[in-house]
Amino acid sequence: MSDTAKIRVGILGASGYTGADLVRLLVTHPNVEIVLLTAERKAGLPLGEVFPHLVGYDLPDMIALNDIEWSAVELDVVFCALPHATSQEVIKGLLHATGHSLLDELIVETPADLADSVQSEVKVIDLSADFRLRDVDTYAEWYGRVHQAVDVQKRAVYGLPEVYRNAIKDAHLVACPGCYPTAALLALVPLFKAGLIKTEDITIDAKSGVSGAGRSLKETNLFVEVSEAMHPYGIGNHRHMPEIEQELSIAAGSDVRISFTPHLVPMNRGELETIYVKMGASQTAADLKGALVSFYEDEPFVTVLEGAAAPATRMVRGSNNCVLNVFEDRIEGRAIIVAAIDNLVKGSSGQAVQNMNLMMGFDETTGLLQAPMFP
């Protein structure tokens, strides 16, 4: 593909904050043309009416999912920023509708009406939780429903580039990690891979800005309820737990069970995780730090801070960066790892674009090199 050729991109679910941040990143991506935006309640509107900060960009009006003509729109990449559960239905449907080659390997009988069509190769990048959990029983347990696209799920690649870069390059369907898992896994996977920390008593105390709760109308998201206030939520039962445990268990080579408690903080963006771990015998915080430095040496978006600098969300605001550091705990044999990301960028839309770059053979950092915005 030439430097200037542009791929045709669609965003399903463009009227939420994740959709807005995808558009923010993609309108300056040199290889992308946005040709499809969907929304349900706000179908028919230009995006600039729903997000006035995007007035003036040359973007298609939003249409309802049911009004998409898959054959006509000829997408190269679909970002799916739909709610959980909806996502699996829609992705399954679009694979069928486009006679996707991915299905050939999965389904014995290709639908008759697709028999003659040319097999498409649209790449799907899902930002929902629908394809993150490898085990469908775990999915059923935590999401309270049977998975409706099990075969498709099996083909999904977990979209954490720092861990699964090669698999992502070849994937047709990438399941982008949740925001909380992204920070937790970037902090812990290298340590488990290196065998430096114990699987028991992993305690993740997470803090997030409010954009993570989406644009839905809930009393708890009103300015007056959130401003000058903070509180934990989902204590002991947040759905990001099994996702974190799945990936940590793979990295550790044995079952890991974590304690994870998220908190709502009065800020728009930003996510900070303070992680308490037990080290292996004779390990030190410096050993852990060394392992992270080494693991992320060549990574464009992960920085291990020098000295005792504490990661802060203001260091990554608006950017695809993750900053990490490791500290001695006062309790002997333990260490504290702190990770900060922007929940909407590395925790969501930015990582999705990073995955797109990998899947399409672009330089991985294309369109993602904005400096963080501070102030």
Place this chain on the structure above:
Amino acid sequence: MSDTAKIRVGILGASGYTGADLVRLLVTHPNVEIVLLTAERKAGLPLGEVFPHLVGYDLPDMIALNDIEWSAVELDVVFCALPHATSQEVIKGLLHATGHSLLDELIVETPADLADSVQSEVKVIDLSADFRLRDVDTYAEWYGRVHQAVDVQKRAVYGLPEVYRNAIKDAHLVACPGCYPTAALLALVPLFKAGLIKTEDITIDAKSGVSGAGRSLKETNLFVEVSEAMHPYGIGNHRHMPEIEQELSIAAGSDVRISFTPHLVPMNRGELETIYVKMGASQTAADLKGALVSFYEDEPFVTVLEGAAAPATRMVRGSNNCVLNVFEDRIEGRAIIVAAIDNLVKGSSGQAVQNMNLMMGFDETTGLLQAPMFP
């Protein structure tokens, strides 16, 4: 003392946020007349010039510490809201200057110039850290200096009314707990007393509004640095750790070592602690909650929330209340306790007034029954 008689109260260090909140609470206290306010850089000014929200109250102008005539001012109670280290010097000095009876028991030779004076009984309520640590070596280790008023320190009572109510009633000098220790101790002391939790692996992840950092001019306290941002600080070395450990060790009857990590959150007031503990064999989160409910049954300022309601700082804003709740941890054998206070009230000035009420024989809740301010 009759219902309408008023005691004469002085506030040393009135120009900080703690001083301001003391004044806020005391100007409507029916038994108090503020007759002395001190400040150094702002000596000579009316308080309303430094804190315009207090314009219009009938208050004395601030004077410098050195300009106090202790014999003339005839105080019943002194609140000492001075910086650490300064506090011990000033309190020692005022005890001498007033020929305080507390000193008789401590000092063999009464200063000659006090020989004929009537012994005063001024009550001192210190809001600094100077008299909180019982062990002077621990003080020296964490504060980097030798304590200058060791004898006085021995007479100080730790001002957590829910634990030391009776001792406070008889005390001449009360050392008010730090804001972080207040929340941590209210959450944990009853559990240690009841033998329900283990002494190892106590992990306290604390979050505080910015007023806790005081009114000093530091770059890190500027609006632009704090707003839309959060970060941990003092990781592994915050001075509230030995204070928490001291009191938990007393409650547990054996040494407790904790992990404590505070975070700065973009809000003015409020403090939340998320505490991860290991339970004794066969204990459950419900047992822990039962113990807290029972311990605080008759306490006016501590509430254990019903059901799975999560404590939130907005529940206590501006009030002397503490709200608590207990949750099951996903890791077996562990529980999560969450505590919320207003760092400036129950964490500082409000608790100081509560102590004053006890020391002076007033109803403990006098002047402290303002409802929390939400929104």
Place this chain on the structure above:
Amino acid sequence: MSDTAKIRVGILGASGYTGADLVRLLVTHPNVEIVLLTAERKAGLPLGEVFPHLVGYDLPDMIALNDIEWSAVELDVVFCALPHATSQEVIKGLLHATGHSLLDELIVETPADLADSVQSEVKVIDLSADFRLRDVDTYAEWYGRVHQAVDVQKRAVYGLPEVYRNAIKDAHLVACPGCYPTAALLALVPLFKAGLIKTEDITIDAKSGVSGAGRSLKETNLFVEVSEAMHPYGIGNHRHMPEIEQELSIAAGSDVRISFTPHLVPMNRGELETIYVKMGASQTAADLKGALVSFYEDEPFVTVLEGAAAPATRMVRGSNNCVLNVFEDRIEGRAIIVAAIDNLVKGSSGQAVQNMNLMMGFDETTGLLQAPMFP
């Protein structure tokens, strides 16, 4: 009435922010017992479930309006914090239901079923806009509907104590001013009464915290939309305009037409108005300030700041105070008046309590002397 006797108070519409702030102020009012709270969607719940900061107070559960038994509840005072339009229907209904003496003077035929009942004297304090406009045509024009309680409206007194104190003392129905009108009128009425400013080109640029928008679920009130942002709204058509004009015209003795533009500011509470006026020939800003100082000399809740101190919302947070100051404008012949109030207190619930105190013969400041909360 003895010092300790308590009146029976009801709050209609207790589940909004105005209701919450009424409760905050009334639970510590020494002469008040709250015996009735209503809510519609949240009927049946304890208030502490809707407003967790009010857990622990001894309050009746909320009931639906239709479930009130007016004869049984025996109220002395009703605060009506219902939405506009609803308010007039409900108040009309309660006057009938209680056989209110106010109606005798208004209605020729008393309903038969009330013929034998003793006439009640419940005092009604309405916080909606329903009874603020004296002219029913103006009401119809701005609210898009015919007033449904015209006769009752005629008996309402506009509840701005600094202007209508004596009338309020004798009123059965007080219509509390809107938050924006409160600040504007406190700033301008004395100047018009003294004939110091011109009726043309009054420009009021107003800024308000978000609690003024209420607890309703609108996208524009979400934290993420409001935080780190500000914008004007209702430009040229905000409903507080005719209310301000009505009262200024009375004060001026001739028609006043104003320009009024409100802005939404990312804070919970607080309202600031910057008002640009033309002075009469040979008048100066100092003359205007002198008139305000003189007018408010004995007022407990209005302060004209000294020198060039700029009113700030933080000076009045949580209190019933209004702070004012006057400045020279760079344009000759003009002056700038700045007013700050807490929109929920002096702009709403606090002023309602102030009115109650007047109507019931209590000291006007009872329950309203909390110092502002800063930080």
Place this chain on the structure above:
Amino acid sequence: MSDTAKIRVGILGASGYTGADLVRLLVTHPNVEIVLLTAERKAGLPLGEVFPHLVGYDLPDMIALNDIEWSAVELDVVFCALPHATSQEVIKGLLHATGHSLLDELIVETPADLADSVQSEVKVIDLSADFRLRDVDTYAEWYGRVHQAVDVQKRAVYGLPEVYRNAIKDAHLVACPGCYPTAALLALVPLFKAGLIKTEDITIDAKSGVSGAGRSLKETNLFVEVSEAMHPYGIGNHRHMPEIEQELSIAAGSDVRISFTPHLVPMNRGELETIYVKMGASQTAADLKGALVSFYEDEPFVTVLEGAAAPATRMVRGSNNCVLNVFEDRIEGRAIIVAAIDNLVKGSSGQAVQNMNLMMGFDETTGLLQAPMFP
């Protein structure tokens, strides 16, 4: 100049918020290499230590002004983000030090030590107020000091590209407008040029985020003082007034005197101006809007909103955009114009980069097409 060639850029005063935002914009500018950064108190540090969000970029360490070797550094462009008064001295000095051709026309005797040097052509973009005022007496009146570089001042071009584009292209020294003047002039210059509004009674009520106050340590900039609060400042005497008047007078062709009142709002970035004007006879708000639409038709960074949409700061956060709209005022013959910009971008660093693009012959929008960041 080829597409890929990079100019050598220096930033004087890189440790303030303006400097940080210049760096944020320039590190992704395809034609720029930052080769010089200065700071005084923080000289010797890498920028990433002062602004941790900029860790990881390949930037020179900061040096003190006095340590610059002008001949060695070979700059093409200098951004001067120094404090007022300092700026004029430094710029005068650097012109001498580099033997700048600009001086040839100004100064009869070239310093001997420059006699043989090749005349440099470094372009200077000043972000201070030092070269904005054309009249040195006005400068002296408002800044309380005699201008120290009067000859240089005469050669400065006022850097508002929408008004002075051609002059900027040829300029050696551009004086970037203040943030408040930028918004005011974009709103009003076209209306004065078209003769649609009157010169009297121009009232500009401005609101700004806190980053405009810089990173200096003042009590009024502390988080606790600003959060949940707002107030006006500089009433009647803000230094941006003469600057606005200068440019409006030029546009109007006659003296314009304005009323301008800025307010501090609890947000990091963003500036909103609500401007009240009197229209010429028979003009309407629609006429004014038409004139703005026409004037800005081809402008890349100025948008006149459709319909009655109110400009909001969240529409421009982080971007170089300005959004405008016009509204009817309730007072006949008047209109309200609302303008929103990001004070650090279009109000400062972004506009400076826009000027650099013009001066260097780059496409005017290069490096400035980031979409606004919302949330």
